[in-house]
Amino acid sequence: MRTTLLDLRRMKKAGRRIPMLTAYDYASAKIADRAGVPMLLVGDSLGMVVQGHDSTLPVSLDDMVRHAAAVVRGAESALVVGDLPFLTYTSKDDAIAAARRLMQEGGVQAVKLEGGRHVVPIVQHLVQFGVPVMAHLGFTPQSQHQLGVRVQAKEAACAKRLLEDALALEAAGAFALVLELVPAPLAEAVSKRLRIPTIGIGAGAGCDGQVQVWHDLLGLFETSPRHAKRYAEIGAAIETAIRAYAADVEGERFPTKAQSAGMDADELARALA
Ligand code: KIV
Numbered sequence: 001m002r003t004t005l006l007d008l009r010r011m012k013k014a015g016r017r018i019p020m021l022t023a024y025d026y027a028s029a030k031i032a033d034r035a036g037v038p039m040l041l042v043g044d045s046l047g048m049v050v051q052g053h054d055s056t057l058p059v060s061l062d063d064m065v066r067h068a069a070a071v072v073r074g075a076e077s078a079l080v081v082g083d084l085p086f087l088t089y090t091s092k093d094d095a096i097a098a099a100r101r102l103m104q105e106g107g108v109q110a111v112k113l114e115g116g117r118h119v120v121p122i123v124q125h126l127v128q129f130g131v132p133v134m135a136h137l138g139f140t141p142q143s144q145h146q147l148g149v150r151v152q153a154k155e156a157a158c159a160k161r162l163l164e165d166a167l168a169l170e171a172a173g174a175f176a177l178v179l180e181l182v183p184a185p186l187a188e189a190v191s192k193r194l195r196i197p198t199i200g201i202g203a204g205a206g207c208d209g210q211v212q213v214w215h216d217l218l219g220l221f222e223t224s225p226r227h228a229k230r231y232a233e234i235g236a237a238i239e240t241a242i243r244a245y246a247a248d249v250e251g252e253r254f255p256t257k258a259q260s261a262g263m264d265a266d267e268l269a270r271a272l273a
Contacts, residue, residue: 018209029074
C-alpha cells in the first residue's frame with residue numbers, strides 16, 4: 001500500500017518521525033522503497049547531483065518528468081513527490097500545466113514548490129484542482145542567487161515572517177512543509193504550531209521528518225554538506241570496484257569462461273572455413 005497524505009498526518013499526530021529521501025532513477029527508488037522509506041522526493045537537486053550543474057535552475061520540466069517516471073516505476077509503496085522546476089509556477093495556469101505533466105506523465109502523487117506568501121494563491125489553486133502540494137521555506141535553492149547558500153531566518157523579523165508564511169501555506173492547503181537551513185529552535189517552534197508535518201533538511205531534530213539527498217547520505221561525492229550524515233561510502237566502494245574491473249581487463253583476468261559462451265568446435269571450423 002502506498003503512503004497517503006492521511007498517513008503522514010497520522011504519523012505527525014502519533015509523534016512518529018517521517019524519513020524522506022531524494023531519488024532520481026529506477027534503481028535508487030527500488031532500493032529506498034525496499035528499505036521502507038515512506039516518501040521519496042524527485043528533487044530538482046538532480047540538476048546538481050545528477051547533471052553536474054552548480055544550481056537547480058537549469059532543470060527543465062522535461063527533465064523532471066523523465067526522472068519522476070523512472071522513480072515512480074521503482075517505488076511501489078513510497079509516496080513520490082516531484083519538484084516543480086524554476087519559474088514553472090509563476091502563474092496559476094503555468095502551475096497547473098506543470099503539475100499536470102508531473103502527475104500525468106511522471107506519475108508522481110504530489111508536487112513541491114518553493115516560496116512563502118507570494119505562492120499562496122498558486123498553492124490554493126493547485127489544491128482546489130486536486131494537486132497535493134508540499135511547500136518549501138527557509139533556504140529555497142531556486143532563489144540561491146538572492147539568498148546565498150546559508151542558514152535563513154536567524155533574526156527575529158525574518159523568523160516571524162517564516163512562521164507567518166508557514167501558517168499561510170498550511171491554510172492554503174499544503175499537506176507538508178520542507179524547512180531547509182533554518183535554525184533548529186525556530187524549526188521546532190514552527191513544527192509545533194503547524195498541524196501539517198514539517199520535513200527538515202539542515203533544520204534540526206525538532207521537525208516532524210527529515211529529508212536528505214541520496215548522494216549526500218550515501219557518500220557518492222568526496223564531500224557532503226554539514227547537515228548531512230554519511231551512512232555509507234558508496235562513491236569510494238564504486239571506485240574500488242571499477243579499479244578492480246579495469247585491472248582485471250588489463251591483466252586478462254576478465255572475462256573468464258564463467259562469463260563467456262562456448263561453441264561447438266566443428267561449427268566454428270565450418271564457419272571459418
Ligand atoms: O531538490 C531537492 O532535493 C530538495 C531537497 C533538498 C528538499 O528540494
